[in-house]
Amino acid sequence: MGRAFEIRRGAKEKRWGKMSKLFPKLGKSITMAAKEGGDDPEMNAKLRAAIATARAENMPKDNIDKAIARATAKDAVSYTEINYEGKGPHGVLIWVECATDNNTRTFSNIRTVFNKNGGGLLPTGGLEFMFTRKSVVKFKKPEDKDLEEIELELIDHGLEEMEDLGEEVVVLGDFTSFGSLSKAVEELGLELTKAAPERIANNSAEFSEEQITEIEVLIDKLEDDEDVQNVFTNIA
Known part of the structure; x- marks a missing residue:
């Protein structure tokens, strides 16, 4: 990531x-x-x-x-979670998570965005082993708590890695530990800012600023689609 x-x-x-x-x-x-x-x-x-x-x-x-x-309304829309895997400009790998009530519309839109912006879709499962699903939990950096003590507490709840980003702290854990890890952060009195499963590339790739600018055009177009929930890449 x-x-x-x-x-x-x-x-x-x-x-x-x-x-x-x-x-x-x-x-x-x-x-x-x-x-x-x-x-x-x-x-x-x-x-x-x-x-x-x-x-x-x-x-x-x-x-x-x-x-x-x-979610419980009589006319509630049923959403289907569906993933698309593809390659963008300069060989960047892209995983797109969608939630849709019309698979045909979503597939058509995603395919068009890839094709018009220097990329293309891959067969389902093509990137399955290129990304690992992780639990990602972020919280505001506390002023009155020691991060090392927090790390020790969270290890028992599935923490694998913790990084201080300045104003925020990000915690990574196994996908199966999502519920336990996010709940533990809350129980420690920390202010949760984000908690969600994410797909993280097993091997990241370096791109020049010029290449990333071109790649971002595709990513931005994908993120602008109403059915797209998340976009993950192997950008270092």
Whole structure:
């Protein structure tokens, strides 16, 4: 994933917020989590994490409540999670996670974006062993707690790696430890800013600034699609 990509991704998320594109994506994540595991955040770790991420992006409480309510509404839309794997300019590997109510539309849109921006889709499973699914939990760096003590506490809950990013701290763990790890962060009194499974490249690749600029055109187009929830690459 790489620090540079995290910074770029963060900047993109802020742009989404200003363009009112981030909230619908966050709302869809909340609705799907509530439909999957129930509408009680105390009993549903995935929903609790989705709500925490939405709050960190300043999503209004009313929007969050409506997203939860949509999960049990009589006319609730059923979303299917579907992944697309592809290559972009200069051979960059790209994994796209989508949530859609129309697979045909989503496939057509994603394929078009790849084809028009120097890339192409790969057969399903083509990148399966190139990325590893990890639990990624972020929290605001505390002023009154020692990070080493926090790290020791979280090891028992699945922590594999922790990195101080300055204002935030990011924790990586095995995918199966997501619920335990995110809950442990909350129980330590830390302010959760994001908690979600992510796909991290097993082997990252270096690209020049000029190449990354070209690659970002494709990534931005993918992220702008309403059905796309996440885009992961092997950029170092």
